[in-house]
Amino acid sequence: MRVSMPNNPSRFEDSLMYDLFENVIELQIRPEQGGAPERLGYVSQKGLVSEPPPRADYIWPGTATPWIPLHAVVKAVPSHVVRLALATRKGAGEFYSFVTVEISPVAGPHPKLYQVYHNNEIDLDWSSFDFNIHLP
Numbered sequence: 001m002r003v004s005m006p007n008n009p010s011r012f013e014d015s016l017m018y019d020l021f022e023n024v025i026e027l028q029i030r031p032e033q034g035g036a037p038e039r040l041g042y043v044s045q046k047g048l049v050s051e052p053p054p055r056a057d058y059i060w061p062g063t064a065t066p067w068i069p070l071h072a073v074v075k076a077v078p079s080h081v082v083r084l085a086l087a088t089r090k091g092a093g094e095f096y097s098f099v100t101v102e103i104s105p106v107a108g109p110h111p112k113l114y115q116v117y118h119n120n121e122i123d124l125d126w127s128s129f130d131f132n133i134h135l136p
Contacts, residue, residue: 001070001133002102003043003086007062021060023088023095024052029074030083030130037085040073048073059099067107071135080136086129094127103133 005021027048028037044053048068059065074082088097104113116131 001068002065002104003059003068003099004064004102005059005061005099018060020096021098022055022058023090025059025097025099026085026087026089027068027073028085028087028128030085032083037087043068043086067104069107070133074135081132081134083130083132085131088127088129097127097129099129101129101131105136 003025025043027040027043029040030037041048041050042052043049043059043065044057045059045063045065046053046057047066049057070082070084074084086097086099086101088095088099101116102113103116104110116129
């Protein structure tokens with residue numbers, strides 16, 4: 001998995017843009033039967049880290065994580081289908097998710113690579129980007 005922030009043209013001044021994207025993003029696993037999500041780590045420009053990253057390593061517009069090997073991060077699951085979430089936090093609260101995710105069976109381009117997008121206009125939870133993956 002690789003998480004990135006698109007660098008879309010904007011009419012906002014830089015100070016507003018950087019305030020908008022100054023967020024910590026948690027990678028979580030969501031249990032099938034409900035309950036509280038389990039934090040697997042935080043995504044940063046250095047990959048998946050165990051503590052909130054420093055501001056310089058946030059996922060800013062035009063940046064991405066290195067490839068994160070989900071098979072090494074997510075423990076064995078009987079069904080092999082896992083519900084993951086990227087939860088965006090600003091300070092102690094939730095905030096809008098703007099990230100894009102690439103899922104691939106290998107690190108890098110592959111015929112089975114696909115992108116997953118969050119859409120704040122229609123998704124019910126604007127702060128949590130949830131998606132299912134199948135682990136081999």
